[in-house]
Every structure is written in C-alpha cells, then in structure tokens.
Amino acid sequence: MIITFELNGAPASARVMAPVSLLDVLRDQLGLPGSKNVCEQGECGSCSVILDDEVVCSCLVMAGDIEGSTVVTVEGLGEGLNPVQEALHRAGAVQCGFCTPGIVVTATDLFTKRPRPDDDEIKEALAGNICRCTGYGAIVRALRGLAEVER
Amino acid sequence: MKVHHPTTLDEALAAVEAGAVPLAGGTDLMVEVNFGHIRPDHVVGLRRIGELSSWEDRRIGAMVTWRTVETKGPKAYAEAARTVGSPQIRNAGTIGGNLGTASPAGDGHPFLAAVDAGVELVSRRGRRVLAWSDFFTGVKRTARQPEELITAVVLPERLPMRHAFGKVGVRNAMVIATVCAVVTRDEDGATTAAFGSVAPTPIRAPRAEEMISAEPKPTESALAEFQRLVSEEVQPITDHRSTEAYRRHAAGVLARRLLERCLR
Incomplete structure (x- = not known):
C-alpha cells in the first residue's frame, strides 16, 4: 500500500x-x-x-x-545549524556522535515548547536518549547555556 | 500489507472483526515486529478515532497517552504515568495499549486495581465493562475477545481521599518495575493496596488491607504488621530482573511508605 x-x-x-x-x-x-x-x-x-x-x-x-x-x-530542523545544534557544537557535546541526531531532535522539541528549561527539565526531556559514550555532562552544559541565553 | 485508518469506532470494529490487529501507540507491538516475533499483515490503527482519545470525567478513552495521564490524571495515576518508559514512550504509548499488552509489570495497572476501576470493551455485538480483576486473566492474557476493542478505563464514581504510587527499579527512566504499587486511604480509614510485577496479574493484598483499615490511627506496630502481611500476600517469582525474596521485601516496604505518605 x-x-x-x-x-x-x-x-x-x-x-x-x-x-x-x-x-x-x-x-x-x-x-x-x-x-x-x-x-x-x-x-x-x-x-x-x-x-x-x-x-x-x-x-x-x-x-x-x-x-x-x-x-x-x-x-x-532548518537550514544550517539551529540554536540547539549550535550550542552542542560550541560545547563539544559530541563524542562518537551516533546519539547526537536523536538528542538534537529531542532537545529542539524541548526548546520549542519550553524556551528556558531548568536542569531538571533538560535531564527529564533527555531521559529517553542514551549516549553510550556517557557524554551527558557536556550535553547538559550545552543546553543549560542555551537556556541561559534564552533567559 | 493492509493498514486501516478509521476515524470512527464502527469502522475500527469492522476491521477487527475481519481479523485486523489493533494498533494503539505501537510501543509494545512494534518491538515484537522489530524483533521478528510477529509479522501482522492486516492492521487497524486506532489513533484517528476521536472517541477513543477523549477523557470525560471518569471515563478515560483507551487512546489517551501516558503523557496526558501524567499531566491531568488523578494523583497516583499521574505518578504512575510519569514512570512509564521515557518522554518518547509516554508521547506514543496509551492506557488502552498498556491494558491490551497486560504485562504483569504494567505501571498503570496497580492504580486501576487499587481504586477498583473497570475496563470497557466494545464489539459489534455490544459494550461491556469488566472489573479490572475479571479483565486480567494471566501473564499477557486478558478477557478481551478477538473481535473486541478496549475502548476506555472507567474510574469509580468517587476516588479515595488519598492515594500514592511508587515503583522500585534500577533507574528512573526506561525501567521495568521490580515492584510497583498503589496504596489508597479514605477518610474512614478504608485502605487498599495493589501491586504490579509480583504476580501473573496485578493483585491486591486483602488481608493487609483489612487489618490496616481497622486502625483509625495506625501505630508503629500496626504499620509493621501491614508491611509483613503485604510481603506474605504478594506472589512474586525469581527472574532476570529480581528474586522472589527481594520482591516480597520491597513490596512490603513500598506499601508501608506509600501508606505513610497517605497518612501525612
């Protein structure tokens, strides 16, 4: 069909x-x-x-x-890098990069619906995205920085 | 491969009667498909049927997602919803799909058991509401007939004054419960305690309930007895996720803590 x-x-x-x-x-x-x-x-x-x-x-x-x-x-998600991609790029929040597209999509949806999320909201939104390199620190730092810019 | 996309319940029921496999959020069904366990070639998608997604007072449509229960459900049901899978899973997974799968570990089941909710089933021959205890018949088995669809959860006319959900697992997100439970306590002391992951179906602990319901202000020793009875009444097994002994212990401790939360 x-x-x-x-x-x-x-x-x-x-x-x-x-x-x-x-x-x-x-x-x-x-x-x-x-x-x-x-x-x-x-x-x-x-x-x-x-x-x-x-x-x-x-x-x-x-x-x-x-x-x-x-x-x-x-x-x-748009031409070039969107703000989430830019923030992850600037913070070096990528190791092997395999989980990155999923994290970009999930975080972009979070920032679309909640432009200034706090740390708990960031972690909760990403609870279903596993980074097997365990690079969570840099990912959360990148998104925290973006949330602060939005504030 | 044929997939129906009905917008009315009647069309969906006709498809199911003709042998189509009902598809709700897909979060259980597609795992089976991806792993090669099943290969349905005749499917009916239920997400376009408005009636199934509506939530009117105490009748919650089967296609209501965990995300919606998390944001607008009664307290203990919302707490349970919050522990289902991950945000992605809660956006897709539905309460009706959860009932259809009827996993012994389903996080939504203890609330329904604790408040004596019903499950509405509809076929082209008619509509019936089964008590939760008649609906669940075994591990991943229910009283739903092949030509029936689960259409709603029906809550009782009035919920107990206090209720709380808790879950023991190895992490916060994406975890299947080692034990999950709901305890309710009403103004007159009437208490219910329901559990998941400790029997083939969700179960209650009637002796513990009866004992603690007779205690208007439970003392330390009454709480300890409640905990002991719960540990005795649950019927867990040892599997890859935990042991029988640990599950008995955890069920008792969890029930007592939830009761204490209700008493505060």
Whole structure:
C-alpha cells in the first residue's frame, strides 16, 4: 500500500509492503539516514522524530499508520545549524556522535515548547536518549547555556 | 500489507472483526515486529478515532497517552504515568495499549486495581465493562475477545481521599518495575493496596488491607504488621530482573511508605 504524509514540510509518500517501522522507511526508502537505528525497542532514542508535534521513537511507529501525519526528522530542523545544534557544537557535546541526531531532535522539541528549561527539565526531556559514550555532562552544559541565553 | 485508518469506532470494529490487529501507540507491538516475533499483515490503527482519545470525567478513552495521564490524571495515576518508559514512550504509548499488552509489570495497572476501576470493551455485538480483576486473566492474557476493542478505563464514581504510587527499579527512566504499587486511604480509614510485577496479574493484598483499615490511627506496630502481611500476600517469582525474596521485601516496604505518605 502507498502511504502519504508530510515530511520535513513537503508532501511525501512511501510504498509499505510489510509492517516495517517509520525509521526503516525514512532510512531505506526516503534517503534520510539522520535518524539512527540502534535498539529497535524504544530504549535509546537515537531514532527520535517529531510526529504530529510530539517526539517519538520512529522505530516504534508502524509506517503504515502515518497516513496523513506530519513528520519532522533531524534533516528537517532548518537550514544550517539551529540554536540547539549550535550550542552542542560550541560545547563539544559530541563524542562518537551516533546519539547526537536523536538528542538534537529531542532537545529542539524541548526548546520549542519550553524556551528556558531548568536542569531538571533538560535531564527529564533527555531521559529517553542514551549516549553510550556517557557524554551527558557536556550535553547538559550545552543546553543549560542555551537556556541561559534564552533567559 | 493492509493498514486501516478509521476515524470512527464502527469502522475500527469492522476491521477487527475481519481479523485486523489493533494498533494503539505501537510501543509494545512494534518491538515484537522489530524483533521478528510477529509479522501482522492486516492492521487497524486506532489513533484517528476521536472517541477513543477523549477523557470525560471518569471515563478515560483507551487512546489517551501516558503523557496526558501524567499531566491531568488523578494523583497516583499521574505518578504512575510519569514512570512509564521515557518522554518518547509516554508521547506514543496509551492506557488502552498498556491494558491490551497486560504485562504483569504494567505501571498503570496497580492504580486501576487499587481504586477498583473497570475496563470497557466494545464489539459489534455490544459494550461491556469488566472489573479490572475479571479483565486480567494471566501473564499477557486478558478477557478481551478477538473481535473486541478496549475502548476506555472507567474510574469509580468517587476516588479515595488519598492515594500514592511508587515503583522500585534500577533507574528512573526506561525501567521495568521490580515492584510497583498503589496504596489508597479514605477518610474512614478504608485502605487498599495493589501491586504490579509480583504476580501473573496485578493483585491486591486483602488481608493487609483489612487489618490496616481497622486502625483509625495506625501505630508503629500496626504499620509493621501491614508491611509483613503485604510481603506474605504478594506472589512474586525469581527472574532476570529480581528474586522472589527481594520482591516480597520491597513490596512490603513500598506499601508501608506509600501508606505513610497517605497518612501525612
């Protein structure tokens, strides 16, 4: 079956022949490898996308069920670096970088909805994004700095 | 592969009757798919059905997400919702999906058991509301018939004055409970205590409840007896997550602390 939806601000469609995830469709059919495939069980957050204005794990979204929905991936967060990406870049808040796209999507959603989050809110928002290099200190410092700028 | 996207309950029920697998938030179903355990080729997505996402007074639609329960649920239910998965999981996962999966560790179940909530099931033949205790029949087994959809949780007309949720696990986010519990205490002392992860289904501790309900102002020794009875009444097993002995101990301690919170 063909599904149609909005992807990063433009109409998109995909052919879905099996109960595959949105993540698989993004990476394998639509040429958007920014969302990473790691745990496939919603534990790690590396595949985070914004679906109908909420951050979700795209590995747990059945592609056949997104008909008519709006999806934003890390590739669709705007031209160049957005303020979250800029803050992470400046703070060196990247080690191997594999979790970074998921963290960028999750943190961008946080700052969109709550421009001046406190530390607890930052940590809570990122509770579903695992950095296996354990680089959390720099990530939280980067986002704390951004929240202070916003203040 | 066929996926239905109905906007009305009637269309969804027709699809389910024709054999479509109901899909709520996907947070359990897709794990099974990703790991190759199941491969449903006929699915009905339920998230476009307004009726299932509505929350009217004490009837909470099955497609209400944990994120919504976290922000507007009754205290202990909101506390439980806050411990489900991660923000991503709470944005997608629903209370109806949680019931459909019927994991013994489901964080939402103890609240429903503690307040004697009902589960509404609908098929093309009619609507029925089952007591929570009739709904859960075993590990990941429920009384839902294949042609039925879980449509709502029905709370009692009045909730106990105080209620609190607690969960023991190895970290805050993304943790499956070693033990989780809800204790309620009403103005007249009536107390309920319900537990998850310590039996094939959510369970209550009736002897502990009866004993402590008769204590208008529980003393230290009454609290200790309550704790002891809870540890005795739960029916945990040893598995990869914990041991039977630890779960018994933790259930007792947790129940006592939650009761103390209700008494404050």
